[in-house]
Amino acid sequence: MCGIVGYIGYRPVVPILIQGLKRLEYRGYDSAGIAVLDDRQQLHVIKRAGKVNDLATTVESLPIPSTIGIGHTRWATHGVPNDTNAHPHTDQDRRLALVHNGIIENYQAIRTQLLREGYQLKTETDTEVLTVFIRSFYDKVGDLREAVRLALAEVEGTFGIAIVSPLEPDLLIAARRGSPLLIGLGNNENFVASDAAAVIQYTRNVIFLQDNEISFIQQGEYEIRTIDNQPSAPEIFKIEYDLEQIEKGGYEHFMLKEIFEQPTTFRDACRGRILLEDGNVRLGGLRPVADKLQRAQRLIFTACGTSWHAALVGEYLIEDLARIPVEVEYASEFRYRNPVLSKDDIVIAISQSGETADTLAAIREAKLRGATTLGIVNVVGSTIARETDAGVYIHAGPEIGVASTKAFTSQLAVLSLLAIYLGRMRHLSPEDGRTLLRELQAIPEKIQQILQQAELIQHVALQYKDAANFLYLGRSYNFPVALEGALKLKEISYIHAEGYPAAEMKHGPIALIDENMPVVFIAPRDELYEKILSNIEEVRARGGKIISIATEGDHKIADVSDHTIYIPRTLPYFTPVLSVIPLQLLAYYIAVERGCNVDMPRNLAKSVTVE
Numbered sequence: 001m002c003g004i005v006g007y008i009g010y011r012p013v014v015p016i017l018i019q020g021l022k023r024l025e026y027r028g029y030d031s032a033g034i035a036v037l038d039d040r041q042q043l044h045v046i047k048r049a050g051k052v053n054d055l056a057t058t059v060e061s062l063p064i065p066s067t068i069g070i071g072h073t074r075w076a077t078h079g080v081p082n083d084t085n086a087h088p089h090t091d092q093d094r095r096l097a098l099v100h101n102g103i104i105e106n107y108q109a110i111r112t113q114l115l116r117e118g119y120q121l122k123t124e125t126d127t128e129v130l131t132v133f134i135r136s137f138y139d140k141v142g143d144l145r146e147a148v149r150l151a152l153a154e155v156e157g158t159f160g161i162a163i164v165s166p167l168e169p170d171l172l173i174a175a176r177r178g179s180p181l182l183i184g185l186g187n188n189e190n191f192v193a194s195d196a197a198a199v200i201q202y203t204r205n206v207i208f209l210q211d212n213e214i215s216f217i218q219q220g221e222y223e224i225r226t227i228d229n230q231p232s233a234p235e236i237f238k239i240e241y242d243l244e245q246i247e248k249g250g251y252e253h254f255m256l257k258e259i260f261e262q263p264t265t266f267r268d269a270c271r272g273r274i275l276l277e278d279g280n281v282r283l284g285g286l287r288p289v290a291d292k293l294q295r296a297q298r299l300i301f302t303a304c305g306t307s308w309h310a311a312l313v314g315e316y317l318i319e320d321l322a323r324i325p326v327e328v329e330y331a332s333e334f335r336y337r338n339p340v341l342s343k344d345d346i347v348i349a350i351s352q353s354g355e356t357a358d359t360l361a362a363i364r365e366a367k368l369r370g371a372t373t374l375g376i377v378n379v380v381g382s383t384i385a386r387e388t389d390a391g392v393y394i395h396a397g398p399e400i401g402v403a404s405t406k407a408f409t410s411q412l413a414v415l416s417l418l419a420i421y422l423g424r425m426r427h428l429s430p431e432d433g434r435t436l437l438r439e440l441q442a443i444p445e446k447i448q449q450i451l452q453q454a455e456l457i458q459h460v461a462l463q464y465k466d467a468a469n470f471l472y473l474g475r476s477y478n479f480p481v482a483l484e485g486a487l488k489l490k491e492i493s494y495i496h497a498e499g500y501p502a503a504e505m506k507h508g509p510i511a512l513i514d515e516n517m518p519v520v521f522i523a524p525r526d527e528l529y530e531k532i533l534s535n536i537e538e539v540r541a542r543g544g545k546i547i548s549i550a551t552e553g554d555h556k557i558a559d560v561s562d563h564t565i566y567i568p569r570t571l572p573y574f575t576p577v578l579s580v581i582p583l584q585l586l587a588y589y590i591a592v593e594r595g596c597n598v599d600m601p602r603n604l605a606k607s608v609t610v611e
């Protein structure tokens with residue numbers, strides 16, 4: 001969701017805020033704004049609908065001498081994205097400015113109370129209500145820190161906030177409940193940000209605020225307390241990734257860069273975890289729950305979006321290789337549907353960001369019901385990583401493109417390792433383990449071979465850029481890939497697309513097939529190959545256009561397809577890692593041909609921290 005950045009120190013604040021917002025823009029891009037205090041302690045608020053670049057153009061013409069301020073890039077929840085609803089918000093006589101990520105659920109009740117007390121509100125947003133609510137407490141207690149604390153104690157919902165105020169011009173306040181926020185610790189300067197991308201240019205030392213914590217930050221010091229006024233003992237983390245990992249590095253889009261990073265990121269996900277001689281896997285993060293995993297009678301994956309598709313592949317992998325029953329749950333459904341869980345169950349959250357509200361809530365629900373919880377997460381130190389009993393990082397590095405690509409293949413790498421690890425705890429022989437692991441080690445090179453076909457895929461994309469609909473069909477391990485291919489296309493090109501198990505086509509979707517319908521078949525040479533060929537014939541008979549993802553050397557399929565994109569041969573368990581790559585590229589090139597903003601698709605945000 002939205003991105004927050006704040007700074008207090010000795011450098012000019014405006015360029016720091018604008019640069020930080022650019023780095024956070026993938027979190028929300030409806031509108032952007034900053035609030036800074038100048039050297040005469042005057043508050044300046046500049047905000048507007050549109051992208052951070054629009055804001056940057058405006059502020060460049062208004063040089064403001066300032067070393068303290070906050071900024072925000074928004075993904076609208078309450079109120080349309082326009083200049084007025086953009087953050088920061090202020091109270092009526094601009095004694096404080098606030099940026100907010102999250103949703104204040106009881107804002108209507110607070111709003112009514114404020115209007116009754118004579119306060120004025122000029123926007124439709126819950127954030128303005130929160131700002132004025134804090135002001136109303138300040139009017140009662142005359143202390144800004146206490147006012148923030150008292151207001152937040154009465155607020156229901158989620159928030160990550162940052163505040164500056166002429167009332168205390170040397171103070172930056174940040175607080176969180178449910179929306180991620182960190183403090184970047186510099187030398188005689190400090191930062192606040194929704195994620196580390198906004199601060200690593202200046203510092204790698206960060207503190208992740210916990211739920212219900214408030215921090216009072218000054219140039220050379222900070223204090224963290226809970227909303228009920230207890231002191232907190234913060235832990236300082238070191239951010240491991242480099243600045244160049246969050247820059248485009250010569251690629252036109254982050255998405256393309258991240259697609260091309262996959263040979264490396266897949267290798268990174270496996271690094272240090274493959275024990276080839278033993279035919280086994282080392283997953284250090286799971287050591288504390290090894291006994292439980294050995295006894296597990298079932299596993300439940302919970303996730304959203306692309307991570308949910310990875311979970312579906314995980315189900316196939318673990319049931320095949322470890323023979324443990326697996327269920328896969330949409331986190332948003334699982335959390336509300338009274339699931340039957342016991343202390344013997346292991347619930348595994350998969351999440352790139354580690355902050356997705358539904359996935360986090362599902363894990364909390366599972367914990368309440370006594371289950372063991374694990375996380376397969378990318379962002380180190382994220383809430384899901386911290387709140388689960390144990391877990392495995394996928395080490396994909398920062399993923400900036402809103403459409404998830406490298407995180408998906410890294411999730412599949414970790415799920416493959418997990419399946420082998422669980423299998424070796426049970427019946428899987430060391431020899432079988434070695435065969436699987438050798439093949440996993442060969443995957444990065446095979447991904448590389450597919451990436452070399454980017455031009456061919458771009459050529460296919462050109463021919464279908466004006467299609468109104470797409471169908472993606474796959475069987476077994478490649479059914480989740482069909483779902484993922486369709487999601488990628490929908491997200492970034494706005495073409496309606498659906499993924500189905502190929503055999504389900506004849507139960508309904510076949511009615512959609514005519515000469516205008518492109519159908520993508522994921523049809524590697526596996527034991528269901530002949531079956532999927534029959535499905536291709538069914539589409540051909542109705543004039544549909546066929547794009548096949550096939551195993552190299554398979555000429556038979558080329559005869560019945562309009563286009564064939566080849567992937568190298570691999571074991572069936574690992575085909576999704578390869579077959580998804582052409583689908584990512586196909587979606588990418590179609591979106592580019594249609595002139596869509598690939599890295600910031602409309603209405604989306606990178607991490608969904610609201611319900």
Ligand code: M6R
Nearest residue numbers: 305306307351352353356403404
């Ligand atoms: O950060 P998470 O993996 O928990 O995010 C889950 C989904 O929001 C995410 O995968 C979303 O579907 C992406 N936009 C897919 O490209």
